[in-house]
Amino acid sequence: DAKTTQPPSMDCAEGRAANLPCNHSTISGNEYVYWYRQIHSQGPQYIIHGLKNNETNEMASLIITEDRKSSTLILPHATLRDTAVYYCIVRAPNTGNQFYFGTGTSLTVIP
C-alpha cells in the first residue's frame, strides 16, 4: 500500500473551513483514499473515502487531484468537536494488507 505524508499539526478558527492536505505520490490505480479521525482516547472514526472523483458526505468533502498524487479533506465549518487527529490512508480494496495509519495531522479548532 502507498504511504502518505501529512503535516503533523494544524490550527483552524471555529466556523471556518479546515483544509487538511495529504500527499500520496506513489498511489496505485486501484487504491482508494480513506480519511479517519481520532478524538483523544476514542476509536478512530471513518469520515470519507474516494477513488478518483471528489466526494462529499454529511461530515466532509474529499478533493482528489487529477493525478491522484494528493488529496485534501475539507471540513466546511469547523467546530470545537472537530479537534482530533486526522489520518489519511491509501489502500487497495480486498487486499490482505492492513490499514497503515501513519502519524496523521493533529487539528486544533480554536474558539
Place this chain on the structure above:
Amino acid sequence: KAGVTQTPRYLIKTRGQQVTLSCSPISGHRSVSWYQQTPGQGLQFLFEYFSETQRNKGNFPGRFSGRQFSNSRSEMNVSTLELGDSALYLCASRNLRTSGSNEQFFGPGTRLTVL
C-alpha cells in the same frame, strides 16, 4: 445498526498475567482486525480475521494471539504481560465486498494497563 463493541473498556493487570479482550463486529461484517495504540508507536496492526481464519498478521510476538468465532465475534489474548503492553487495543470490522472499497469501523477500544 449497532456499532462495534468491545469489552471490557478498561482493564488493569500485573506483569506475567494474561488477558483476553473481546470484540463484537457490526452485524453482517465478517472481517475483524485488531490494532494496538501507544503514544510512542501510534496505531499498529496486530491481525485480521475473516471467516474464523487469520488472513494477515502484523509484527508482534507470539504472546499476542487471536481467534474468531462462527458468529464473527473475535477475541485477542496476550499472555505473559509486560509493562510495554499497556495500550489502547482497538477492534475494527468491515464488510468485505467483491468490488469497491471496504472501509473499517472501529470500536471504542479497551484500555489495558499493566502494572
